[in-house]
Amino acid sequence: MSAPHLPKVAGIDPEVPVSTQTAAPLREIPAAPGAFIQDRLAGWVSDLTTLHELTERLASTATLDAALNELLHAGAALVGARRGLLVLERAGTTTPSTTLGLGLGPADLGHLETVERSATALGRVLDGPPEAADARGGIATPDLLGDQDLDPRHREVATRLGYAASYALPLASEAAGRLGGAVWFYDEPGEPSEKQRHLVGLYARYATEHLARLTELERARADIATVAEELLPSRLPRIPGVRLAARHRTGPQGGGDWYDALPLPDHALGLAVGSVGGSGPSAMAAMGRLRASLRAYAVMEGEDPVAVLSDLELLLRLTEPARTATALFAYCEPATRKVVLAGAGHTPPLVLGDRRCEYVETTLSAPLGMLACWEAPSVEFSPAPGETVLLYTDGLLRRTGDAMDRAFARLHSAAASVPKADRHDPAAVTDHVLRAMLPDGLDRSDSTEDVVVLAAHFD
Template sequence: MRDVPEWSGGARAGPTAGHADPDGADPGPRSGEPPGGGPVVLGALPLGGESRLLGCLLVAARPGAGFDADQRALLELYADQTAAGLEAAAARTLPARTEPSPRTGPGLLPRRGGAFVMTVHTGRMAADDSVLDLLGIAPDAFDGNVSTLLEHTVPDDLPALMAIVEPGRVVGDQQLAFRIRRPGGELRWLGLRCRVQTDARGAPARVLGVVGDASYLRPSVDDVSLVQRLSAALAGATTIREVSRVVVDALREPLRADRVAVAELEGDRLVVTLLDPPQPDAWPESWRSEWRSEWPDASCHTLPTLEGALREGHVSLWPADTGLEPGLAGIGPGGLAVLPLPAEGRTVGVCLVGWDREHRFGAEERSLLTATAGMVGQALTRAHALDAGHELATMLQRSLLPRKLPDLGGGTAVARYLPATRGLEVGGDWYDVIPLADGHVALVIGDVQGHSAGAATIMGQMRTAIRAYAVEGHPPDVVVAHANRLLVGMETDLFATCCYVDLDMEEGIAWVVRAGHLPPLLRLPDGTTLETAAEGGPPLGVLADAEYPMTEWGLAPGTLLALVTDGLVESSSLPMEEGMRAVRGLLAAADPADPGRVADELLAHHHRRDDDVAVLLLRYDGMRVRPIRARWAVWRLPDAVMHARRFTARTLRSWSADGALDMALLVVSELVTNAVAHTRGEVRLDLTLAGDRLRIAVNDTSPRAPVRAASTDWEATGGRGLLLVEAVSTSWGSLPLGGGKQVWAELTVERTP
């Protein structure tokens, strides 16, 4: 086996550029002046990663010897280990911020370290004397087996170490802090960094590693006790939520932290599993904007510093005024700790610990956080295996719910969804907000019977069907009746409840249809709350010919409309009547200026839930600028387009909106020509002016959507109409309608005084 390079510590790894030894000894040769004189080959390695560069490590070799591939890899690993030691030592010795920073010299480098090379499939290892000395093994007593070294490892740290050296689990670059017990009983912290080399087939063949003294990780007696309690608590945690709660309880109080977040890493997204405190206003704005369910999730690309820390893979400590991006600085303005959570050779998540006041990081905290990270990563992986069915159903339900609600003219809509905290399955609660034609919007909330992946699947089908029927232009009672017949025809044993509200955002008139669901709640502008007396029909999927009557209301600007599922107001210990009274009381006391906060307050009192909970709120503000509309029935005559153009010109002039008349007439000509030439039946022209936006829509009885020409051949006599419409309008499109379609285009117009 190849011999491994040996060094006695970072202070002697190469030229020190003239730094004096702390003990007063001669510092040795100057830079470029090798021992014994003569030229040398110098190597320079950066200390630190992309997110924080700490310095440079210089190493020297005789000409002709240089550095082979193994030595290069080991030196890179040693540079990473040295950077970690520098960061920890600097944090331990950092003076007040008003004093100058300490000079980085040999005294801050790891004093002891060594290298090893291990053959994966045989477990044979070549280690230099420094490694053996750290472990307390005499060189002549080492038999070359990795098992001999593992015998000295503290049992609690053995699983994490085995994950690196076992043949079937060796992957990528690894780093680990672990404890060994020397022959005299002394407990010592060591830092390990290693790199895997593969054979011609891509299978792991050898592991190159460096081991260094990590005494800066030596914990206090209190920290040892805390780690032991954390280990015991994690052993009993069987779900991801329980693991996250154990971590928050273990870290926030002992570290006096103001915020703790635990998140899993799914691809390039962080999926939060627990935040403490749970209130959205305690977290940065970028996190609140991603708050669509119980917890937010965000792309790692929006947090480049965090992305870099996860890539480097070791605990990062950021003091106050580091200059982090707002999404991180808002978590810990006084200091932020980032703990990548490793397991099975990869980073499975991250834990963020933040302080509001300026926080001074010490070596003891690094010890605690480093030990915590390894245990939590393993616990999360174990919880995933135990909780796989629940995670699959939860992922299915997340994908079926809308990720973002649309912006509405004349109102603001927010939604929240919470899964049940009991059982391993999820329910079929859903919600949706559907913009419709003529300034209408549909608000839908529903609940499929049962708690299973099947219920979530039916939920997705019902949501899609109701959205399709609504967009086609059917009235509310017809939409619900169609959805009922669809569910009956699916021959499933499940049924669903639903509440559908069609709201005219211009007039404030709402039409409500209930299918076995709770009635909506209203909070009037004066604070009065009402449980509306809306008529209802049976749940969906029960009777094929069921009728669903409509109830009409009028809403004043400032009214808050609340749609909820029964999980919010009913449980085994809470009768529905009492639950409805409690929700009405919360609505009456809430400030409707922030609907999102109102939704959070409704959910804040439900920590233990027997059922899923969905909440959909809309604050109706009314439209500041009322749209103006005009309609024209197009006659099927040879001069039909001329009459449509004349109607458009008269209308726009009467609206003082003839600033874009030529463009509007061009769009009308093309859309009406296509409808008359390619369809049969009634054709209608609709003009709508809202502010400076003119919408031109042509309705016909053909369900076939218009097709834009695939190629731009300007010598052709047909196929150019839609190209012209696209060129002159700000946007255009096609909507299906009951028995036909609508082709529309929007223009920006200037209104004349």
Template sequence: MTSPHPPKVAGINPPVPAPAHTSAPAVPTPPTAPEPSSPTSGAPFQDRLAGWVSDLTTLHELTERLSRTADLDAALRELLRAGASLVGAGRGLVTLHPDSGTGHPVTVGLGLGHADIGHIETIPPAHDPRAPGPFTGPFAGPHTGPYVRLLDDLPPEGDRSGRVHPDIPGEDDLDPRHREVAARLGYAASYALPLESAAGPSGPDADTPPGAGRIGAAVWLYDEPAEPSERQRHLAGLYCGYATEHLARLIELTGARDTVATLREELLPSRLPRVPGIRLAVRHRTGPRGGGNWFDALPLPEGALALAIGGITDSGPGAIAATGRLRASLRAYAVMEGEDPVAVLSDLELLLRLTEPTRTATALFAYCEPPGTLPGEGRGRKVVVAGAGHCSPLIVGPGRVEYVETSLSAPLGMLACWEAPSVEIEPEPGETLLFYSDGLLHRTGDSMDRAFARLRSAAATVPRSDRRDPEAIADHVLRTVLPEDGDPADPAEDVVLLVAHFE
């Protein structure tokens, strides 16, 4: 007869070595094949095997939830929630230190308010950075600010094991302030884990990207004296290892987005000009990749004003750079021949075909003439508008709310030679012109006809007390047009709203 063998399960090949970041194997190594004289010795192995399958299923579900988080704050909150379920805690907090690439400390709490986190931040460091010897906490170095010193007694970098305080009121070697804060917030034990990438820096001068190495730490708090079991520590360590890699990717992505947003903002006007008789306001919301929408307001000689808005195909850094070149060129043409908007856009179209042959652009240019000064005229300003594939402006006043009938024209770069007639508007004192990007309409999620109607209705319902304040008008229009739930139908679209009120 042959000896009995333990049952086999696909994907499991015991024994499995314990990961390096645990201080002891979380799951005991399964025994060798049972002796023939012990026919019932396979039952404990089956129990262990069932436990392994359950643990793998739990980790799979938790990491799947974490992988669906798209921003840093959501990922940190999911990390805290999942870690609390793994170690059996009720509250916790996680901190990313500045060297992770965030530029400043980021602290998120679970079951802790801002005041509670503030109390925890008053706990002194476990090691004095000014004292001799290494200071190996996650915030070691010349940092200043409200860091979570509760996490400063973690093992040095490279050691991914955690730190347990199973009975904080009974630990005599803890700082009195630590025990005081624990009593005030009602926790009696804690378990902290570093957030450390598997591929950390190899030396003090290692050139590593943001998010590599130790990027922060997480701590979970227990209401009563307690500590996680070896199995719980093992699962929490595995989960935090995956979470660290995910956070590192999000940190890098967030940094890239912030860089693109900063670059884009620098290419747009930092402030609006002040022109007698016209007050301006602008609202600008950028999509996640940075789109090609832009605006401009340029004072011209003799009290005139040039207003422009437009968009270029594509998004991302390339489109942002092209937008900057297009806007700079339009400014030059506006200074030279701004009183003729058709000529300005014709020059811009020629430049676009020569320098950006693979792109098209929409644009709307308005030349606001200075007020009439001839004796007996007493007329207000005249605005000359020319458009190339862009949405018509909306004029709002006590007696009318209507779209300006500009000539229908193709975008720049689509025809061999662009030219379309301009139109003249004579806004009365107290009236307002609204220039907007098509992203404002797309973000509503409605058809274009319904979106235009929605914008017109929003402009018509501006409270009477706000009709002479362009800032209030812009806020009211955006608040009324865009979805109230904050989840736009097309979040990738840029939104630009330029408001010009004529006094």
């Protein structure tokens, strides 16, 4: 007779023995982590959030000066200091060092420079071996005035400026090398905590990489600007009866806007402005070739601006068929105040005087390189004594950010607002127009447009 079977409950076979390794059922909910762990986690999250915000602000800086200022302020916040000093000097280059202070005036910086470099923590992180710094890369001096071995001149300067402690940190990374160093000053004896040193060390390494990129970018921009300036006239000619002034700025990538002023036979003067399509070294090289060619054609047949631009069109079509350009050439006889000009897709000149401010009506024509044969009628006009003829490239209009019709109106308004006392000075006229058109200045880093303004004042 077989043993009775136990009943099954919910599909579980009661004959299968329960494993001795099975955990006992939970009798109560586990206790939450301790307050200490929660506080620590909250502190880590807060530190990471702060570091993220500071690095985001640093990454948004587009110029070296802005980045250095942001680094000084962020470092001071991380180590709990009020004042600081930063020195940027990349080894192996001819770039002069940059010194920037936070909460320190020019006189304060002058006092600090009188202290022997090797006697300061900043000097040691700039020149000393890596072992001179702590594990985080910095040098803490928690009690300057209490240091018996402190350099006497350093003690005198610290007392004068009212700081009692400092923390110096090199600006270095494996990829960028050592770019410089920073030091932050405390009003009372003290030093940053281990957590503060860790955070500012992480921030400084990121900042070093960002500074290295900006340094290379600014060096490249400076090289481009130098090349562009060398491709343009080194000085403007002096012709009786007319005075000249020019302003030119190249975009960060280098562009093709140019101008020229050259003396011609019979005491005449040739004025030209133009723009080559594109940007970068290729556009700059094309601009140089175009300007040189126009000078040659102007010397041979400058009294006929249409012939000058026709020859330039033919040359461009034969040698650089994929290139387009705009140009305006004016043949001037200062003795008789006669101007004959022709334009190829270029913006019209503007005449400014005591009695008028108006654009010269020129014939509408296509840019160079867009037609099989370029030719358009020339325009002749006579500036009155004391009037200024303003030539410019469309980069001046585009940098305003306005639509072209509004930009033309804005230029007219800027010229009309030149004070009467300045209208007989072509340099003052160009500077006033540029200030009115570009309140942020010509050197705005986020603009890719070249700007050329050439003014001719007829006596």
